[in-house]
Amino acid sequence: MRYAETGYNLEIDLSRGNIERVETDPGLTELHLGGLGTNTKILWDRVPPETEAFAPENLLIFSTGILCGTPAPGANRTIVSTFSPQTLLMAYSMMGGFWAPELKHAGYDKVIIRGQAPNLVYLWINNDQVEIRDASHLHGKGAVETQELIRQELNEPNAQVAAIGLAGENRVYYASIEQGRSSASRGGIGAVMGSKGLKAIAVRGTKDVNIARPAEFMELCNEVLKYIKFREENPIPGVIPILAVLGSPQEMKVHDEAWHTQNFMWGNARTRKKDFWTEEIEKQWTETMESMRTRLISCYNCPLKCGATITVPGQSTYMMKCFSKLTYTMAAMSDLDFGLKIAQRATEYGVDGYSTPQVMAFALELYEAGILTDQDLPGMPSDNEGRFYWLLDRIVRREGIGDALANGTYWAARQIGKGAEAYDHNTIKKHEQLPLKLSMLNPIYFLMYSTGEKMNITQIEGQFPQAPFPKREQREEFVKEWFQVPDEKFKQYFLDWEPRGEFSNPYYPTIEATCEIVDWQERMHYIDDATGVCAGLSSFHLKPPYHIHNLPALISAATGMDIDQAGLTQIAKRNRTLLRAVNIRRGLKRADEKPPANHWKKRFPELETKLLDEYYKFKGWNNQGIPTKESLQALEMSYVSEDLEQRGIIKNEQS
């Protein structure tokens, strides 16, 4: 018997209409665990690097994590992997909600989709019965609407449905996949789903998920729950509200938005409003939220409430989470009322809440600069908010200028030309980033922004405070109960880190310490992405309930494998290195590994070069960021170095 995992993948060929249930190799679980780890392995093995995102040969993988469907709190991530039309690299996105545990209970660890359906279809997975069904009647339907329609037509209210909206059908490069209160938004995976002619996947499962060592496992789960409760009752002092409590983050619950609104940039990541948050605004925004928010809601088996049901009078209800609460508001220089309203339409269209508002703000900047003219934007309303709705409608239909904008700021800027490139100032690896512009270079964040391959800072940061605390006493207080550190030295790094003076950014933490801190933070994300545990209870947070000391025991008790801290670290490193190799093979270069030029005002080119040099070394990569033969061998992936050698990406004499 297989424990925690089902041991089966579902292979769907949409071109031929073929469905197969395939047993998986337990050896791969030992090497890569599951989730993102095994997804990456499949993409490496089966998708040649020349494959374009929208080619039928590209695979779209919906995966559970190894702990999904077990009672481990918050183990509910669906990890969707494919190749991105926008970055051309591996697209990585995942969603919470209820889909992955349902798939496990249906008896599968992954759904692997290849080919292209001749007509729009959806997939219905009901335990052992799997069908490809016609979806022509769902053409153009909203992503939320589609989920409801499918549940009704299947007469299965308990089916979990992941669907795309119009944006995915029209291959918008930042189209999302929506599922209940969650979405997998980054990197344009919704567009890949659209290119396959797949409108949705509905799943219902009623089978057991087995645990190898039940008593041991439950004890660990109960400890996790207990600690969640403790953290709920004891927010961390000295950090901003969303970081003080667990969650991903609990944006729908928190009303105090001083930090986001005053530190993040408005418009096309341009304007900082240092005194924005007044009592009056707080009152107004709180009223808006409370009048439209029906309920705070959770994902499967998680007590935190990061999502909310939002009902805007006169519009259909939708569910919202995280920072999409403010992205439209801030890009349009508007208020929360507008943000919640336009997000309803955007959710039905199925677009990424981070990229979309930025692309629209970018277009309006081009208009102000005279690069786009009235001729390019015929019929655009004159009011600011009306313009956002207008642009959104054009983008998801790829109408007129919307066709270029649908490719994201990087590609749109190059298509439009006439100097538009200069307005694409907030992308890394062609992907829109959080609208943050700061003063002094932070070495930790420099490395995370540069080398993160999951394209989003929230997918690499978390364990270590974002900034030094002002007073030593505060730092001492913080490190007191910080058992999550993999090594005591991290406490010292934090204790010594000062806001000013010799021990401050950018030269402290030292290069060596910086490498270790970044590596630790990244490691925890790669573990979560294999287990399917939400980062909101784990890698995204300071002092989380899941950490490097209990995760090996949890995974071992659930799966029956014997994994210790070193073993788990090795798996995370293997998965991370393989993902890098996948991207290197697709053309990722050292030159791509840099934050936006204006991310910090104060930059230190020499230090930055050294940081990158040393970090690459630390990771077992060569000076170009390519995993070396030795490190690949140590990770039992010589087949990767052989392939890279054959392609002339690494030289034979290197060893």
Add this chain to the structure above:
Amino acid sequence: MNKVKKKVKVIKIDVDKCNGCRACEVICSSFHATPKYSSSNPARSRIRLIRDPLKDIYLPVYAGEHAAAECMGRDKYVVNGKEYDECAFCRASCPSRDVFKEPDSGLPLKCDMCEDEKEPLCVQWCLAEALTYEEREEEAEEEVQLGDMEIGLKSLVDKYGLQQLVDTVARLANKERGHTSD
């Protein structure tokens, strides 16, 4: 019938506090697995969350007695402007629907209040405090408590009739004996 003092276990359900996480379903199914916690499967849970997020319906319902036949009519409730589906509040495992039945055998499930646990597991795992637990003493008429197996058997009796069940059991028993003596 005799009057006896009885401990009444009460789970109070505050639907306004429910966040829809289904932790109650997860832990109930795990707790009742054999061996305990060896598997998890919300479809076997003795509490079910009736959930329709877009209508803001969150209704944890406990499995009650097995009903041999479905009701003659159907009820629809409207509470605070929200219309609840037919049968939503009903605790019975009944022929009209597939809740509160073992997914494989179709045998009925019934909440047993987690028997000897000091607090029901679903309550312990509901950190949102939508489920809370109380105990009180009450006078009641003595009744026969049915165990899991009896409930299952009773439902089979209801379905096939006692005689057919007895015959089948006898036949199975013979077969079984036949095998072991091989």
